[in-house]
Amino acid sequence: MATLFQDKTLLNSDWKEVNANDALKDKVVAILFAASWCRPSVDFIKVLAGLYGELRQRFAPLEIVFVSSDKTKQDMEEFYLGCHGNWLALDHDDPFGDFLRQQYNITAIPKLIVIKASGDVISQKGRKDIQEKGTTCFRVWAAGANVADWEKIALRERSRSAISSKSQDENNETETVATE
Numbered sequence: 001m002a003t004l005f006q007d008k009t010l011l012n013s014d015w016k017e018v019n020a021n022d023a024l025k026d027k028v029v030a031i032l033f034a035a036s037w038c039r040p041s042v043d044f045i046k047v048l049a050g051l052y053g054e055l056r057q058r059f060a061p062l063e064i065v066f067v068s069s070d071k072t073k074q075d076m077e078e079f080y081l082g083c084h085g086n087w088l089a090l091d092h093d094d095p096f097g098d099f100l101r102q103q104y105n106i107t108a109i110p111k112l113i114v115i116k117a118s119g120d121v122i123s124q125k126g127r128k129d130i131q132e133k134g135t136t137c138f139r140v141w142a143a144g145a146n147v148a149d150w151e152k153i154a155l156r157e158r159s160r161s162a163i164s165s166k167s168q169d170e171n172n173e174t175e176t177v178a179t180e
Contacts, residue, residue: 027062031104032111033100035070040109067100067101068090068092116144116146
């Protein structure tokens with residue numbers, strides 16, 4: 001990711017630190033502003049998790065970064081680990097969260113901002129995009145983020161995955177025959 005998350009550290013779904021540059025490289029990035037105490041946040045995260053999972057199965061280059069508005073780090077961690085998708089999060093105590101809230105004028109949650117690597121906005125209304133268009137909204141986001149060739153890359157990745165899976169199945173069959 002070029003500039004906005006340059007040299008930042010994020011947390012993955014195992015609560016381990018990851019380098020944002022590596023994790024967000026060549027991806028459409030959606031910043032999710034939400035909190036556990038906000039019922040609309042909880043409801044939207046269920047929808048978002050389904051969409052994210054479906055797009056990731058298609059090898060779509062999408063990454064979500066959760067920025068918590070929870071009151072405590074513990075509340076954020078329980079919320080994140082309890083019902084979020086397999087996406088990334090900014091640490092609760094990282095002051096970069098306040099910068100992002102100001103940068104994107106976040107006055108209400110939940111809010112999903114879709115951005116380019118530079119931090120320029122592709123969509124201020126990611127939540128509405130998803131609710132109205134489902135997974136097809138990703139095509140517009142990908143074009144806006146200049147990752148329009150993602151479908152060719154995804155097809156190649158699916159082929160690799162299928163070959164790898166077939167090879168693994170053949171190895172398992174060989175092991176079964178050898179042990180009989």
